[in-house]
Amino acid sequence: MLFFLFLSGKISTFFNSLVGDMMDNFVGNLFDLDWKLMVVHMFQMVIAFVLVLPVGYNRENSRQNIGLRTFPLVSLASCSFALLAFEVQGEDPSAMGRIVSGVVTGIGFIGGGAILKKDGMIEGTSTAAAIWSAGCVGVAVAMGRLEIAVLISVFMVGIFYFARPLKKTLDNQSDAP
Numbered sequence: 001m002l003f004f005l006f007l008s009g010k011i012s013t014f015f016n017s018l019v020g021d022m023m024d025n026f027v028g029n030l031f032d033l034d035w036k037l038m039v040v041h042m043f044q045m046v047i048a049f050v051l052v053l054p055v056g057y058n059r060e061n062s063r064q065n066i067g068l069r070t071f072p073l074v075s076l077a078s079c080s081f082a083l084l085a086f087e088v089q090g091e092d093p094s095a096m097g098r099i100v101s102g103v104v105t106g107i108g109f110i111g112g113g114a115i116l117k118k119d120g121m122i123e124g125t126s127t128a129a130a131i132w133s134a135g136c137v138g139v140a141v142a143m144g145r146l147e148i149a150v151l152i153s154v155f156m157v158g159i160f161y162f163a164r165p166l167k168k169t170l171d172n173q174s175d176a177p
Contacts, residue, residue, distance in 0.1 A: 041083055047146070048079035048138040051153040055130055058160040064127050066114045071134045074110065078103050078138030086142065100139055107135040130156055 052071045060067030081103050082096075089095035111128030133156050140149035 044083065044141050045076055045079050048075045048141040048149070051075065051137050051141070051149055052134040052156070055134065055153070055156045055160055058157075059127055059130065062160075062164075064114070064124070065116075066110075066124075066127050066131060070110070071131070074107060074131055075134045075138035075141075078107070078135040079142045080138075082139045082142030103135055103139060104132070107132050126159070130160070 049072045052075045053068075056068040056071030059071065081099055085096055085099035089099070111131040114124040114127040114131060116123050133152055137149045137152050140146070140152065
């Protein structure tokens with residue numbers, strides 16, 4: 001009986017030292033944050049979020065099923081996935097390509113939900129395309145290509161704010177005898 005008490009004490013001490021060291025390393029690494037990098041990533045995520053807000057607002061006001069919450073979240077998530085890929089994979093272009101491919105596929109699934117057939121008409125294709133563009137904005141920001149992200153946002157705003165009146169005018173002209 002004393003042998004088992006002695007042995008269990010030794011085993012307990014061994015596992016405490018083993019797990020204790022691992023836990024100390026885990027907890028130490030968990031809270032060992034690179035604050036400068038964290039601030040940079042935060043700004044990138046905020047930029048990705050803000051650049052698509054005007055289009056999200058437009059889609060929300062147009063009574064679309066995807067709007068003010070979805071557009072910024074898609075851009076933010078796309079930016080986050082790309083930032084994670086850079087941090088984990090480094091500058092490996094094939095790894096980055098796989099991450100971007102996964103983001104594009106996932107956004108396509110969300111965009112597919114925006115396309116509806118109603119009364120023989122197909123609606124939501126422009127919203128679905130804009131969701132893809134919002135994802136592209138997020139990835140562009142993460143890749144440090146802010147000029148591309150801004151241009152995509154400007155084109156999206158132009159299409160949704162200025163092309164709609166033109167489309168209505170053209171539709172009215174085609175309906176006239």
